[in-house]
Amino acid sequence: MPYPALLVDITIFVLSLWVGFEVISKVPATLHTPLMSAANSIHGIVLAGAMLIAVTANNAIGYVIAFLAAALAAANVVGGYAVTGRMLKMFRKRPAVAAAGEPAAVSAPANAARPGSSAVAANGSSSKGRPA
Amino acid sequence: MSTFDWIIQLIYVLAASCFVLGLHLMNTPATARRGNQVSTAGMATAIAATLAIVIHGNQITATGWVVMLAGALVGGAAGLYSARRIQMTAMPQLVSMFNAVGGGAAALVGLHDYMRAGTSVSATMSVTTLLDVIIGGVTFSGSLIAAGKLQGVITSAPVTFPGARLVNSVLAVIAVGFGAYLIASPGAALLAVVIVASLIFGVSMVMPIGGADMPVVISLLNAFTGTAVAMAGFVIGNWAMIIAGALVGASGGILTKLMADAMNRSIPNIIVGGFGTGDAVAAVAGPGGSVHSIAADDAAIQLAYAAKVIIVPGYGLAAAQAQHEVATLAEVLESRGVEVSYAIHPVAGRMPGHMNVLLAEANVPYPQLKEMDEINPEFARADVALVIGANDVTNPAARRPGTAISGMPILNVDQAKSIIVIKRSMGHGYAGIDNELYVNPKTSMYFADAKKALAEMASAVKTLVG
Numbered sequence: 001m002p003y004p005a006l007l008v009d010i011t012i013f014v015l016s017l018w019v020g021f022e023v024i025s026k027v028p029a030t031l032h033t034p035l036m037s038a039a040n041s042i043h044g045i046v047l048a049g050a051m052l053i054a055v056t057a058n059n060a061i062g063y064v065i066a067f068l069a070a071a072l073a074a075a076n077v078v079g080g081y082a083v084t085g086r087m088l089k090m091f092r093k094r095p096a097v098a099a100a101g102e103p104a105a106v107s108a109p110a111n112a113a114r115p116g117s118s119a120v121a122a123n124g125s126s127s128k129g130r131p132a
Numbered sequence: 133m134s135t136f137d138w139i140i141q142l143i144y145v146l147a148a149s150c151f152v153l154g155l156h157l158m159n160t161p162a163t164a165r166r167g168n169q170v171s172t173a174g175m176a177t178a179i180a181a182t183l184a185i186v187i188h189g190n191q192i193t194a195t196g197w198v199v200m201l202a203g204a205l206v207g208g209a210a211g212l213y214s215a216r217r218i219q220m221t222a223m224p225q226l227v228s229m230f231n232a233v234g235g236g237a238a239a240l241v242g243l244h245d246y247m248r249a250g251t252s253v254s255a256t257m258s259v260t261t262l263l264d265v266i267i268g269g270v271t272f273s274g275s276l277i278a279a280g281k282l283q284g285v286i287t288s289a290p291v292t293f294p295g296a297r298l299v300n301s302v303l304a305v306i307a308v309g310f311g312a313y314l315i316a317s318p319g320a321a322l323l324a325v326v327i328v329a330s331l332i333f334g335v336s337m338v339m340p341i342g343g344a345d346m347p348v349v350i351s352l353l354n355a356f357t358g359t360a361v362a363m364a365g366f367v368i369g370n371w372a373m374i375i376a377g378a379l380v381g382a383s384g385g386i387l388t389k390l391m392a393d394a395m396n397r398s399i400p401n402i403i404v405g406g407f408g409t410g411d412a413v414a415a416v417a418g419p420g421g422s423v424h425s426i427a428a429d430d431a432a433i434q435l436a437y438a439a440k441v442i443i444v445p446g447y448g449l450a451a452a453q454a455q456h457e458v459a460t461l462a463e464v465l466e467s468r469g470v471e472v473s474y475a476i477h478p479v480a481g482r483m484p485g486h487m488n489v490l491l492a493e494a495n496v497p498y499p500q501l502k503e504m505d506e507i508n509p510e511f512a513r514a515d516v517a518l519v520i521g522a523n524d525v526t527n528p529a530a531r532r533p534g535t536a537i538s539g540m541p542i543l544n545v546d547q548a549k550s551i552i553v554i555k556r557s558m559g560h561g562y563a564g565i566d567n568e569l570y571v572n573p574k575t576s577m578y579f580a581d582a583k584k585a586l587a588e589m590a591s592a593v594k595t596l597v598g
Contacts, residue, residue: 020382
């Protein structure tokens, strides 16, 4: 029996809300900032919508809207995942001197060649070199 | 439904599963990174599937391709740049900016589809589009204001003017009233009026909210963005957007509730606003006479000879950017065999869980970061509780009825054998009341900037007993 599209959409929406409540209420407070950042990246799915409106755009206003939507959504999705990854990388179980000392030393030359990633690595290693 | 559509829908289901699994893996810090990778993979799959739709449909114009790719490149580069360069203390601003762009993009998607449909708009489409542009518009401008306040571009003090509530009500009436009219008689011009009213409403909603309430506001705007994206999914009939939007809406909703509870405020109370003054702590004279102040050397000796120290970091620690100094002091103490842990109140910092990120950045291992319920029973066994820039969340007055913070969950700092408080002055927290902890006979006050005080204590421990 075919259901009206709206009914299917509402069903999906409501069930997803419940799944969200279930999954997220188990996340510890320690991770709430990365969680929010991760949720932020997930709503970057709006990029899919921005891509689809670029298909139907056929006049100047349409193109401007499609461009803006694509730019905003791409900033959302790319930036969101990158910054979440960067944050989670800092969460360590043991003091960094023991945990990250060796791998950081090994990868340091490789990072130096890439300006972007060395900035990220520097965050992890700057305070490690501090006198204990 | 063609085979192609079948495959695309199944891929979207796969992507949505990755989002749920990714969030599930954030249950523990140990698996959280993998969670983010799973979620990223899901997103890449969903975007690839959407690209396949675009190519398969073969309707896109050359200009459409240019516009789409150029937009994605410009936005992607900007997002990546800010994600790499942002300081961890500025994380709330960045999250707020991502809320803004997500909400803005969702509103634009709805607007475009509505304009294209012309006058042949169904009531269903009108309703979903309206919800999309109203929520998206409010999120866009509201998040920009929130980010501006957090960055200090806009004053973080509550901004109100006479008749502010009237203006808000008028705006809400315009948005809802014109919206209702739109359902009966569709038209893009009227939709534009609704969008403008929503944008102004976003500004006037966040302006009166003070800096200290930002954890709640950011969470709420996060929930709004998710909902706006889900509504955009309704408009264009994309399930991946509906599911992802609903997940984010749920996440933002839960965090908003948690934050509001931890601040002893109701969500409407915060939104009506004009209360959280956060930064603007007036240096009011405290309950004089009985406050006992202490020098760095004495504090260092107390800490060095303790068996168990609990550090209570608050907003003042983040404001002074002293997270590295506190980590250094803790390392020095640990090297002497002192058991050190951190008690993190849910609203420490400027967004949910912000303090944990700041301490993680300073290389504090996450097993030392204890949540309120976990650490509270341990205060009684602690020799020293070191309170750094935390105020209301340590005030025992919350346990009695009849004060501004009655009922607010607090850290049981007063149960420690002795207490050292690092603070710049006897100023009040944002609740504006005296902290009874400071006049407790067990408490010693160290009046200084947190960064300087912690550095002095660490070097004093080393020179005196090292």
